[in-house]
Amino acid sequence: MKRTSLAGDSCPVARALDVFGDWWSLLIIRDASLGRRRFGEFQASLGLAKNILATRLRTLLERGILKTVPASDGSAYQEYVLTPKGHGIFPILVALRQWTEEFDEHPDEIATIMVDRDRGKPVKKLALLSQDGRVLGAGDTTLKPRPARKPARRASA
Amino acid sequence: MKRTSLAGDSCPVARALDVFGDWWSLLIIRDASLGRRRFGEFQASLGLAKNILATRLRTLLERGILKTVPASDGSAYQEYVLTPKGHGIFPILVALRQWTEEFDEHPDEIATIMVDRDRGKPVKKLALLSQDGRVLGAGDTTLKPRPARKPARRASA
DNA sequence: GCATACGGTTTAATATTGCAACCACACAAG
DNA sequence: CTTGTGTGGTTGCAATATTAAACCGTATGC
Structure with missing residues (x-):
């Protein structure tokens, strides 16, 4: 009864939607392509709940759309940036x-x-x-x- | 607490997602662009619950993506076809x-x-x-x- | 007419979303 | 090194959405 997965579908449109076809993922990717990188930046920009943002970032990492890099300002935090697969979107x-x-x-x-x-x-x-x-x-x-x-x-x- | 609407957003990407950015709408549109027109065709092709299909078709009609036409086979049923706005997808x-x-x-x-x-x-x-x-x-x-x-x-x- | 297919609506169980509170760690100041 | 604050989450609960399955009226088909 969980949300039906499209991962095994033979249609390439469905397969893409399975990766980033939910309500927030594409907006996160949009933000990332505009140069946003930090958890807080995404959260402030999108106004979505932090737990949802956390799970979305996690699945986008798993699926190779985003990767984490050490923070650009030298702090110990991490930042989220698009992979080539992510830029392809x-x-x-x-x-x-x-x-x-x-x-x-x-x-x-x-x-x-x-x-x-x-x-x-x-x-x-x-x-x-x-x-x-x-x-x-x-x-x-x-x-x-x-x-x-x-x-x-x-x-x- | 309901799903946050993106309708008033100033970003055109968000506005598009507000119209057909949910889990099923784009697949319905894909099917429509492949020539599927009947409720039963969509339901069989996508394998989604009928109530969901019904609500999705209704909102796609409201939003001008689909329109209903009298059935092409002369029966009293109706069929769903893309509007120009829908073809634009x-x-x-x-x-x-x-x-x-x-x-x-x-x-x-x-x-x-x-x-x-x-x-x-x-x-x-x-x-x-x-x-x-x-x-x-x-x-x-x-x-x-x-x-x-x-x-x-x-x-x- | 009578049975069946079509196109839904209703109901109830489960999953996901959203919000708010909480928490751990990094960092900065004293 | 101790306290305070901002960042980056996690947890718990209430609300909403999705799902599956039963039900139902109207068309067709025979």
């Missing part, structure tokens, strides 16, 4: 942001826009491209069964 | 999929790959571009305060 944050920018009923309540650091200009919308460079919408794609792993090009067993 | 599903493809520990358990319908070739990774066409990573972006709404270019009030 960035496009998902961008996609969420752009969805709100496009479809939210009250876009005036959005505080920030994402710009490229060099020019300060807004970024473009994420684009899904085919291998020959066409822009694809939802209707232009299908799912195919994943081909078996390529068998190392020797004798085909 | 597609890039988020793609981003989640691609994250799993890149970082999952057991990529062999992923059943499908996304291909472009015309050529049948795998799609490329979502790319974030600057206005002058450079590919941007997480470190190449910043957030700026959203500029005030442009005041209709007449007398500036």
Whole structure:
């Protein structure tokens, strides 16, 4: 009767949600990608209960999204920073942001826009491209069964 | 003490999560984008309790992600289909999929790959571009305060 | 019509969330 | 080294959400 796990699911969307698809994890990851590192920073920024923050940080560590590093200010405390696997979540944050920018009923309540650091200009919308460079919408794609792993090009067993 | 709402948050990521950031909604949306339309189809595909499915469908309707249409087979039942606002979630599903493809520990358990319908070739990774066409990573972006709404270019009030 | 499938609602058990109090350790001051 | 405070949690309890399973009205199918 516990919350059903999606870990063994064959759908990659479900598998991702199993890792960080709960109510708080993505916001913690967002904060981490904004440079927040300390327990107290997350707690103050998100306003969630400390016990929940503690368990979320623990599972994000277990799952390789975050890692702990000795505190940057020389104190004996530790800090939480994104691993490469955690940084890989960035496009998902961008996609969420752009969805709100496009479809939210009250876009005036959005505080920030994402710009490229060099020019300060807004970024473009994420684009899904085919291998020959066409822009694809939802209707232009299908799912195919994943081909078996390529068998190392020797004798085909 | 109820689950804290993110609806009024100024962060666009949080606002999106408030709409479909719970455990099941994105999977319902995924199913809908795969062409599933009927209550029973969702329930069989996802294996979630029917009461939960009912409440999720209801809130997704309220929030303009889904709409009901008369059943396509002529029966008196209704079907659930994505609105344009719901179709807009597609890039988020793609981003989640691609994250799993890149970082999952057991990529062999992923059943499908996304291909472009015309050529049948795998799609490329979502790319974030600057206005002058450079590919941007997480470190190449910043957030700026959203500029005030442009005041209709007449007398500036 | 009569049985069955569909699309839910209701009920009760269990799990998760949220809040607040508590606690241990680090660090700073005296 | 002793006291005081901030940080980073843990613990316990109340409220809420999830789950499974029973139930039910309306459509279909025969």
